[in-house]
Amino acid sequence: MLRYLVPLIVFLGVAGFLLKGLELNPREVPSPFIDKPAPSFSLPKLHEPEAQFASKDMLGQVWLLNVWASWCVACRSEHPLLVQLSRANIVPVYGLNYKDEPDDARNWLRELGDAYVSSLIDYEGKVGIDYGVYGVPETFVIDKQGIIRHKVIGPVTPSALDNCVLPLVRKLQQATAQTVVKRTEVEGCV
Amino acid sequence: MIPEIGHFALILALCVAVVQGVVAIAGAQLGIRSWMVMARPAAQVHFILVAVSFVCLMYAFIYNDFSVEYVASVSNSMLPIQYRIAAIWGGHEGSLLLWALLLAIWTMAVARYSRNLPLDMVSRVIGVMGLISVGFLMFMLFTSNPFDRLLPAALDGRDLNPLLQDPGLIFHPPLLYIGYVGFSVAFAFAIAALLSGRMDATWARWSRPWTTIAWSFLTAGIALGSWWAYYELGWGGWWFWDPVENASFLPWLVGTALVHSLAVTEKRGSFKNWTILLAIFTFSLSLLGTFLVRSGVLTSVHAFAVDPERGVFILGFLVVTIGTSLALFAWRAPKVGLGGRFSLVSRETFLLMNNVMLVVAAGAVLLGTLYPLLLDSLDMGKISVGPPYFDAVFLPLMVPMIFLMGLGPLARWKQADLPDMASRMKWAAAVSLVMALILPFVMGEWFALTSLGFALAFWIVSSIVVSMSERLRKTASNNPGAGLLARIAGLPNSYLGMNVAHVGVAVFIMGVTMVNTYEVEKDMRMEVGDTVTMSGYTFRFDGVTEVEGPNYTASRGQILVTVDDETEAVLFPEKRVYFVQTMPMTEAGIDSGLFRDLYVSLGEPVGNGAWSVRVYYKPFVGWIWGGTFLMAIGGLFAVSDRRYRLASRKRKAQKKTAGQTATDPSVADQATAPVQSMERE
Numbered sequence: 001m002l003r004y005l006v007p008l009i010v011f012l013g014v015a016g017f018l019l020k021g022l023e024l025n026p027r028e029v030p031s032p033f034i035d036k037p038a039p040s041f042s043l044p045k046l047h048e049p050e051a052q053f054a055s056k057d058m059l060g061q062v063w064l065l066n067v068w069a070s071w072c073v074a075c076r077s078e079h080p081l082l083v084q085l086s087r088a089n090i091v092p093v094y095g096l097n098y099k100d101e102p103d104d105a106r107n108w109l110r111e112l113g114d115a116y117v118s119s120l121i122d123y124e125g126k127v128g129i130d131y132g133v134y135g136v137p138e139t140f141v142i143d144k145q146g147i148i149r150h151k152v153i154g155p156v157t158p159s160a161l162d163n164c165v166l167p168l169v170r171k172l173q174q175a176t177a178q179t180v181v182k183r184t185e186v187e188g189c190v
Numbered sequence: 191m192i193p194e195i196g197h198f199a200l201i202l203a204l205c206v207a208v209v210q211g212v213v214a215i216a217g218a219q220l221g222i223r224s225w226m227v228m229a230r231p232a233a234q235v236h237f238i239l240v241a242v243s244f245v246c247l248m249y250a251f252i253y254n255d256f257s258v259e260y261v262a263s264v265s266n267s268m269l270p271i272q273y274r275i276a277a278i279w280g281g282h283e284g285s286l287l288l289w290a291l292l293l294a295i296w297t298m299a300v301a302r303y304s305r306n307l308p309l310d311m312v313s314r315v316i317g318v319m320g321l322i323s324v325g326f327l328m329f330m331l332f333t334s335n336p337f338d339r340l341l342p343a344a345l346d347g348r349d350l351n352p353l354l355q356d357p358g359l360i361f362h363p364p365l366l367y368i369g370y371v372g373f374s375v376a377f378a379f380a381i382a383a384l385l386s387g388r389m390d391a392t393w394a395r396w397s398r399p400w401t402t403i404a405w406s407f408l409t410a411g412i413a414l415g416s417w418w419a420y421y422e423l424g425w426g427g428w429w430f431w432d433p434v435e436n437a438s439f440l441p442w443l444v445g446t447a448l449v450h451s452l453a454v455t456e457k458r459g460s461f462k463n464w465t466i467l468l469a470i471f472t473f474s475l476s477l478l479g480t481f482l483v484r485s486g487v488l489t490s491v492h493a494f495a496v497d498p499e500r501g502v503f504i505l506g507f508l509v510v511t512i513g514t515s516l517a518l519f520a521w522r523a524p525k526v527g528l529g530g531r532f533s534l535v536s537r538e539t540f541l542l543m544n545n546v547m548l549v550v551a552a553g554a555v556l557l558g559t560l561y562p563l564l565l566d567s568l569d570m571g572k573i574s575v576g577p578p579y580f581d582a583v584f585l586p587l588m589v590p591m592i593f594l595m596g597l598g599p600l601a602r603w604k605q606a607d608l609p610d611m612a613s614r615m616k617w618a619a620a621v622s623l624v625m626a627l628i629l630p631f632v633m634g635e636w637f638a639l640t641s642l643g644f645a646l647a648f649w650i651v652s653s654i655v656v657s658m659s660e661r662l663r664k665t666a667s668n669n670p671g672a673g674l675l676a677r678i679a680g681l682p683n684s685y686l687g688m689n690v691a692h693v694g695v696a697v698f699i700m701g702v703t704m705v706n707t708y709e710v711e712k713d714m715r716m717e718v719g720d721t722v723t724m725s726g727y728t729f730r731f732d733g734v735t736e737v738e739g740p741n742y743t744a745s746r747g748q749i750l751v752t753v754d755d756e757t758e759a760v761l762f763p764e765k766r767v768y769f770v771q772t773m774p775m776t777e778a779g780i781d782s783g784l785f786r787d788l789y790v791s792l793g794e795p796v797g798n799g800a801w802s803v804r805v806y807y808k809p810f811v812g813w814i815w816g817g818t819f820l821m822a823i824g825g826l827f828a829v830s831d832r833r834y835r836l837a838s839r840k841r842k843a844q845k846k847t848a849g850q851t852a853t854d855p856s857v858a859d860q861a862t863a864p865v866q867s868m869e870r871e
């Protein structure tokens with residue numbers, strides 16, 4: 001008798017896994033950089049190349065690092081949203097001008113508006129490599145302890161901003177040094 | 191208005207399906223005749239309602255009604271008419287409606303061509319199919335209604351995915367779905383047998399032609415999909431072990447096992463439980479395929495429309511359908527006695543081994559398909575299982591199976607004589623060994639696996655020659671003087687059909703072996719006037735021109751192929767950009783021939799009028815699909831066998847003579863049953 005139940009039991013086991021599988025997102029490739037300290041760097045600023053910006057100056061603040069370039073078409077599409085975001089004064093947005101000619105970059109910002117507190121010249125793309133950038137644009141959410149908490153690959157969309165980036169930023173801003181906020185706590189990020 | 195009519199028709203269809211399912215099955219269980227006779231008319235009404243709904247959706251597509259959300263999401267006013275119609279199944283909601291329509295058609299067909307079955311059996315079968323329809327219609331109405339309105343209406347649609355704008359879309363999904371859904375008939379027969387408690391050979395005899403037809407359509411559908419991927423995706427492959435491909439391949443593997451096991455159950459009364467289990471599994475895997483494609487649990491190039499909430503519904507439906515069936519099986523199966531006994535060397539044993547290997551192969555493919563999901567849900571990391579795994583597990587299973595495929599049809603039922611078989615097969619073995627050794631050298635290069643492939647292909651063909659000639663010698667005395675063709679035509683269609691399908695397997699193996707071993711591929715930068723020569727063909731790149739399509743612009747390359755300075759073909763590979771979903775699409779330029787394909791696809795422009803171009807020489811690649819279509823044709827031919835027609839003719843004759851009394855199908859069935867059982871070798 002029992003052996004005739006085997007197909008049923010096996011099937012119910014498989015169904016259990018399928019149910020679990022529904023909660024998972026197979027497209028999400030975990031980034032090795034998330035929940036790891038952001039690689040520190042020091043780069044000249046786009047608008048005052050004599051001055052250096054050091055990432056460790058940002059400790060104690062939640063900030064966004066947006067990787068962009070004037071040659072990047074998708075950056076054009078996300079830029080108006082970033083401009084809006086910076087006007088709202090919620091979180092400082094820094095630009096990493098990746099493998100770009102500084103003159104082209106400055107013209108581009110003049111034309112489209114400057115969304116960044118400051119843009120940093122990564123002419124040879126070394127910092128980009130440290131951050132594991134494999135497509136422009138990419139946007140990193142970095143917390144007060146200088147840890148990367150999230151990364152948006154490709155242009156930031158209004159829904160990604162409203163459902164993931166901003167809620168996460170708010171939580172990170174409220175967090176103290178003792179509490180760890182991970183992006184998995186924000187529904188829109190997973 | 192029209193979309194609302196479609197919506198209401200769907201709701202009414204659901205109500206009718208509930209009645210069809212509940213009343214018909216209850217009537218059969220309780221023995222209430224008036225409830226049972228309702229099954230057939232209910233199936234008809236159900237079909238009409240679903241068909242009305244389908245036509246309404248088609249109307250919305252043809253007349254570009256972008257106030258219907260589904261139309262707006264998968265169609266566009268610039269889309270040519272044939273794709274506007276095919277776009278009905280270009281997305282999730284419409285695919286489901288097609289599913290429901292085909293299920294209704296199969297149910298109708300069962301109602302129509304089952305006059306010689308006992309009434310209780312018919313109503314159980316129609317009832318089970320009605321319940322399946324309930325599940326699908328509910329799924330549609332509650333989570334994915336194709337008639338949902340979009341207010342305000344869209345000005346124009348978001349267009350059909352350019353990948354799908356191809357004649358392949360017109361034929362591939364319907365054929366595939368006819369197959370998927372057709373297995374519901376075998377499933378319904380199996381459940382009906384379990385419900386009635388009469389799990390003898392009769393249910394196998396009734397469901398066998400239905401199963402073979404469904405299997406043939408599924409075979410053709412898969413082949414067409416493979417061919418489509420070959421010319422559309424531009425990388426020259428024909429099978430990718432993609433989860434969605436696997437989802438169609440799984441029911442095929444188990445369905446193939448089912449087709450063979452039904453033969454044993456019908457003719458020898460053995461494997462009864464096993465056959466029922468296979469029927470349940472085959473249809474379950476069809477449902478699982480729907481789940482995998484539509485729920486987004488796996489990544490796939492095919493996952494066009496995914497939604498986890500729908501996933502929960504389908505999973506629930508799956509658990510109810512399959513769970514109930516398997517529970518029913520666990521309850522009824524122990525009471526089934528053993529069938530006809532057979533010895534270790536017999537056709538039964540060969541078919542059993544065929545079944546075991548097919549099911550193990552299906553298990554391996556299923557494991558490979560679900561493994562990433564299993565690991566992920568156990569939090570053991572994300573991985574993807576690729577072709578190396580599938581090739582590694584699949585080939586070793588198929589080799590012995592193909593070997594047995596040659597032996598099986600020659601073995602006697604019940605008990606076969608091994609030395610006798612060996613002596614009958616010695617020529618077949620010799621021919622295939624010689625060909626396996628010689629052919630690679632004719633083609634230019636020898637590899638062990640290539641030889642093995644040729645050996646298997648020739649083994650199948652030569653064993654069929656042996657089997658046919660033995661048969662013909664036996665029948666020669668019956669009609670002396672008849673020509674060879676006439677004598678072959680005199681053999682039963684089911685036997686001929688089986689051989690056609692088996693030859694199809696040989697042709698398929700031949701194609702795969704050839705293309706895997708002797709394919710030549712070159713990837714290079716070509717300027718206008720550049721030539722490249724491979725396998726005796728010279729390809730000259732004559733530049734790229736811009737052309738306008740109905741809803742796209744394309745860069746069309748021109749490539750002249752010559753052999754010894756004589757023109758062989760002119761190929762026009764294209765790189766298209768569709769207006770609405772500005773996505774570049776590759777259209778390969780292919781010259782197909784019986785013994786080779788020349789395949790060119792355009793890469794990217796690399797400056798100064800030069801392009802990166804990929805050129806393939808693919809020997810015998812067409813045999814892959816040719817062989818598969820032979821399998822499908824063989825299946826359909828087998829169903830046209832006399833014994834199936836004889837039964838219906840006998841029935842008509844009896845109706846005429848007996849007048850009113852013979853209208854009771856159960857009476858007619860008793861009269862035809864002996865005729866059917868007589869018809870065997």
